[in-house]
Amino acid sequence: MESFVHLRKGRTPKRLHADLDGLKDDELGRGGFVGRTANIYRRHDPTAYRAVGPLRPLDVMTSELKPSDATDAAGTPLLLFSNPDCRISLSRRTEPMPFFVRHVDGDLLSFVHAGAGLLETEFGPLRYRVGDWVYIPKATTWRQVPDEETTLLMIEATDEFRVPPAGPLGRHFPFDPSQVTIPEPQAIDDDGRDEYEVRLIDEGGPTSLFYQHNPLDVEGWRGDNFPFTFNIEDYNVIASESVHLPPTVHLFMQATGVAVMNFLPRPAETVPGTERPPWYHRNVDYDEVSFFHGGDLFGIPMPPGLISHAPQGVHHGAPEKARERARRKFDEQDRVGWKVISIDTTRRLTPSAEVLAHDLGQHA
Numbered sequence: 001m002e003s004f005v006h007l008r009k010g011r012t013p014k015r016l017h018a019d020l021d022g023l024k025d026d027e028l029g030r031g032g033f034v035g036r037t038a039n040i041y042r043r044h045d046p047t048a049y050r051a052v053g054p055l056r057p058l059d060v061m062t063s064e065l066k067p068s069d070a071t072d073a074a075g076t077p078l079l080l081f082s083n084p085d086c087r088i089s090l091s092r093r094t095e096p097m098p099f100f101v102r103h104v105d106g107d108l109l110s111f112v113h114a115g116a117g118l119l120e121t122e123f124g125p126l127r128y129r130v131g132d133w134v135y136i137p138k139a140t141t142w143r144q145v146p147d148e149e150t151t152l153l154m155i156e157a158t159d160e161f162r163v164p165p166a167g168p169l170g171r172h173f174p175f176d177p178s179q180v181t182i183p184e185p186q187a188i189d190d191d192g193r194d195e196y197e198v199r200l201i202d203e204g205g206p207t208s209l210f211y212q213h214n215p216l217d218v219e220g221w222r223g224d225n226f227p228f229t230f231n232i233e234d235y236n237v238i239a240s241e242s243v244h245l246p247p248t249v250h251l252f253m254q255a256t257g258v259a260v261m262n263f264l265p266r267p268a269e270t271v272p273g274t275e276r277p278p279w280y281h282r283n284v285d286y287d288e289v290s291f292f293h294g295g296d297l298f299g300i301p302m303p304p305g306l307i308s309h310a311p312q313g314v315h316h317g318a319p320e321k322a323r324e325r326a327r328r329k330f331d332e333q334d335r336v337g338w339k340v341i342s343i344d345t346t347r348r349l350t351p352s353a354e355v356l357a358h359d360l361g362q363h364a
C-alpha cells in the first residue's frame with residue numbers, strides 16, 4: 001500500500017536523485033514510476049553484468065535492418081518487437097504504396113524518424129515530415145506516398161491509443177490540442193484501373209479486399225474518431241530545477257498495456273548536486289523500448305536510429321562514465337539535448353529474429 005511516509009534506512013542522501021557522494025542511485029518502483037517505490041543506494045554500477053539467456057537488454061542500429069518496403073513497392077514493414085498488446089515495426093518506404101492498407105487489430109501510431117510525404121486517408125490527405133507523430137484509428141483505410149525515403153517507427157496497439165488525462169497539469173497536457181493537424185475530406189477520383197486493393201493488416205492473414213472504385217471516396221465526415229499528425233517540435237516539455245523528473249511527465253499517448261513518451265530537449269536541472277541523467281532502474285512492471293531520434297546528451301551525440309530494449313526486471317541506465325561527465329560538466333552545460341521516443345509495455349516484448357541477429361551485444 002502507498003503511504004506518505006517514506007522510510008530512510010542506512011546511508012542515504014538528504015535529497016532525491018542528488019548529492020550521491022559516490023553511491024549509485026537505483027530505483028525499485030512499481031507501476032513504472034508512479035507506484036510504491038524504493039530508492040536504493042549501492043556501491044557498484046548495477047548495469048555492470050553479463051547476461052546469459054533471453055532477458056537481456058538489446059541494442060540495434062535500425063539503419064542496419066532491411067524492411068522489404070525499402071526496396072519493393074509491394075513490400076511491408078519489418079517487425080521488431082511484439083506482445084499481445086502491441087507490435088512495433090520499422091518501415092523505410094521509398095515508393096508509393098500500389099495498394100491501400102487498413103490496420104484492423106488496433107490503432108496505429110507512427111513516428112517519422114526521417115523523410116517526408118503524403119498519407120492519403122479516408123478522412124483526407126495528411127502531409128508528414130520529420131518529427132511527426134501520425135495517429136491513424138483502427139480500421140481506417142490509407143495509403144502512403146513518400147516524397148523521399150521515409151523511416152517510420154510504427155506502434156500498432158490492439159485497442160485504442162488515447163491521450164492521457166490532463167490531471168493537474170491542465171488541458172494542454174500532454175500537448176496543446178490546437179497544434180495537431182487534422183485532415184480535410186478530399187474524395188479521390190478513380191484512375192481507370194480495374195481494381196483497388198485494400199490490404200488488411202492483422203495478426204493472421206494475409207487478407208485483401210478488392211474494390212472497383214478508389215476506396216478513398218469520402219466527401220465529408222464528422223465525429224471524434226479521425227487521424228492526425230503532431231510534431232514533436234510543438235511538444236511542451238516539463239522541466240524542474242531541482243530534480244530529474246520521472247518519464248511519466250513526458251507521456252504522449254497510451255493504449256492498454258502500452259505507454260508512449262517523448263524525451264525532448266529542455267533546460268537542465270540547475271540546483272548544484274542534482275543528478276541530471278536518469279537514475280539506474282529495472283522497470284519492475286514495464287518492458288522498455290527507446291528509439292534514439294537524435295540530439296545529444298550533455299554534448300555527446302545520441303546515435304540516430306539506435307533502438308534499445310530493456311526487459312522488465314533487468315537493470316539499465318546511462319553508463320557510469322556519462323554520469324561522471326554530467327557532474328564534471330555541470331557548470332558548462334545548461335541543456336539536455338536528447339530526442340528519444342520511448343515505448344513502455346506491461347507485458348513482455350518478444351524481439352524478432354532480425355532484432356536478435358543485429359544486437360550490438362553490449363550485455364552479451
Ligand SMILES: [Fe+2]
Binds near residue numbers: 281283310316
Ligand atoms: Fe528505463
